[in-house]
Structure formats: C-alpha cells, structure tokens
Amino acid sequence: MRGLFASVCLLLAAVPSVFAANSTGCGKPKTLTNKQYSVQVNGKNRNYILNIPDNYDQNRPYRLVFTWHQRGGSAQKIVNGEDITKGGALPYYGLKAIANNSAIFVVPDGLNSGWGNSGGEDVTFFDSMLKTVEADLCVNTNLRFSTGFSYGGAMSYALACARPEQIRAVAILSGAELSGCSGGSKPVAFYGQHGTSDSVLNISMGRSVRDKFVAANGCTKPASEPQPNGANSVKTVYSGCKAGYPLTWVIHNGDHNPSQTNSGSSTPFAPANSWEFFTQFT
Numbered sequence: 001m002r003g004l005f006a007s008v009c010l011l012l013a014a015v016p017s018v019f020a021a022n023s024t025g026c027g028k029p030k031t032l033t034n035k036q037y038s039v040q041v042n043g044k045n046r047n048y049i050l051n052i053p054d055n056y057d058q059n060r061p062y063r064l065v066f067t068w069h070q071r072g073g074s075a076q077k078i079v080n081g082e083d084i085t086k087g088g089a090l091p092y093y094g095l096k097a098i099a100n101n102s103a104i105f106v107v108p109d110g111l112n113s114g115w116g117n118s119g120g121e122d123v124t125f126f127d128s129m130l131k132t133v134e135a136d137l138c139v140n141t142n143l144r145f146s147t148g149f150s151y152g153g154a155m156s157y158a159l160a161c162a163r164p165e166q167i168r169a170v171a172i173l174s175g176a177e178l179s180g181c182s183g184g185s186k187p188v189a190f191y192g193q194h195g196t197s198d199s200v201l202n203i204s205m206g207r208s209v210r211d212k213f214v215a216a217n218g219c220t221k222p223a224s225e226p227q228p229n230g231a232n233s234v235k236t237v238y239s240g241c242k243a244g245y246p247l248t249w250v251i252h253n254g255d256h257n258p259s260q261t262n263s264g265s266s267t268p269f270a271p272a273n274s275w276e277f278f279t280q281f282t
C-alpha cells in the first residue's frame, strides 16, 4: 500500500511543469467548426479537417488528438474510415467512436499524400494547427496526443522526437523512421504495435523506433524480445520507465495493417489499446 502511494506521488510529481493546463481558447465562444481549414506554411498551402465534440463546452478542457494518414491516404479517408478487412483503418483510427465526445480531433493532409517532413515542414504545420486550434478551442494542454499508421506512425514519431514538450503520448501503428527524428532524447509516453510479417516496413524498423523511446524514457529492455502468441497479439508494458513516461509494445503475427485483430475477434485491437494508453493521463 505504501509502495503504491509512493508511486502515485512520483507519477504526479513527474508531470512536466512546462505544460500549462488550459489553452487560451478556454472560456471563450468558439469560432472554429467541423470542416476543412487551410493554412500557408513555408509558402505552401496546407489543409486539415477539424472535428469538435458534440455539445462542445467552452469551459471544458478537452483532449486533443492528431490523426495522421498513411502513404497515399488523406484526411478525408481518415474521417470516413476505410475497409478494415482490406488493410484500412476505422474512422479517426477508431478513437472518436470510443472517446465519448472527450476529444477534439485534428486530421491533417500530407503533401503528395505523405509526410516527407522536408526541412521539418510537417512539424511546422503541426505547430501552426496547434496554435490555431488552442487559441480558439478549450484544450487541456497536458493532454495532446498523436497517432497514425505507417507513414502516419512515422509522423507521430517525428513529433515525439521534435515536440516532446507538446505531445503527451503517441500511438504508432506499424511505423518506422520515415519523417525524420529531430531530437529524440527527451521522453514521451509511447505505444507501438507492429506485425512480425510486415512486408512493407519490417519489424526491425518498428523496433528501432520503439527503442529510441525505450532509451529516452529510461525503460528497461526485456531480457528477450517479445513474440506473438500464435495469432494473438502480446502486449508488453516495459518496466523501469521514468514516472509519467510509460512505454507499451504490442507484437502480432500479421502484415502491415492498422486493423489487426486477435484470433476469433473481428474488432481491431489498435483503437482500444491506443485509447487506454492515452487516457491513463488525466
């Protein structure tokens, strides 16, 4: 009991004080609505779709979730969702359906349908969206998250590297280092999942992205590399991580797929796993 109490205190003490809690949009009537917005970033036109909870309350600090599409994808495809039996993801990576109107979603469009992040331009795009959204809407600035599959996972990783003080946690589905990593030595809570049969971005690439944050978060590497349990995924919660910076790794035996299910289930496990990971922070 005493140990538990001590760890809870440690966890609370570890929440970085650089985070302010409420965005400047709190307490003000909003002007933003559910639609596509455009912004000029480094002279280029950039688009994103915004989704605000039903019955938005200007005095409630919401979670803010960035959802980045895969290569060849688009913001609209993330909003609509794609066939999960054909390697697609559920709408908003399945998070909006379980968020119960507790989160604002930002869905960006990549240049050339990807996240090359040339010269950090996609991170600058993130900075711009964050500023606009938080000046207008009420966000708990301790609770900003980023997720994506494949190239979208790579972009979430790039943000974890470059914006560790802005991003509370990432969920990286079958990702790799494709959008760079400017930084990567400061801790960010990290959820990753990857298939051992990934034919697009092999498992070694996923592991090296993970291991960047195993190191940054001060976690202990397990004695042996976690393996899938047949057609079931195996979740490993790393031990020894700095308080407030957990790391969870889910290994499965599938291919490059955001909608992998466990044996006998038709429900992809990424949404519930990611949401559970994000909502451990309050």
Ligand SMILES: *[C@@H]1O[C@H](CO)[C@@H](O)[C@H](O)[C@H]1NC(C)=O
Pocket (backbone or CB within 6 Å): 021, 022, 026, 059, 060, 061
């Ligand atoms: C943030 O907003 C909540 C809800 O309106 C309020 O209870 C809390 O005091 C605010 N926190 C700060 C630091 O202003």
Ligand SMILES: *[C@@H]1O[C@H](CO)[C@@H](O)[C@H](O)[C@H]1NC(C)=O
Pocket (backbone or CB within 6 Å): 100
């Ligand atoms: C959804 O959110 C509402 C309002 O915050 C709350 O009253 C309700 O219990 C929540 N429902 C679930 C299933 O969590």
Ligand SMILES: *[C@@H]1O[C@H](CO)[C@@H](O)[C@H](O)[C@H]1NC(C)=O
Pocket (backbone or CB within 6 Å): 202, 204, 205
């Ligand atoms: C994984 O892919 C990378 C990049 O294509 C390649 O360099 C590496 O050899 C591959 N590793 C394995 C184990 O196949």
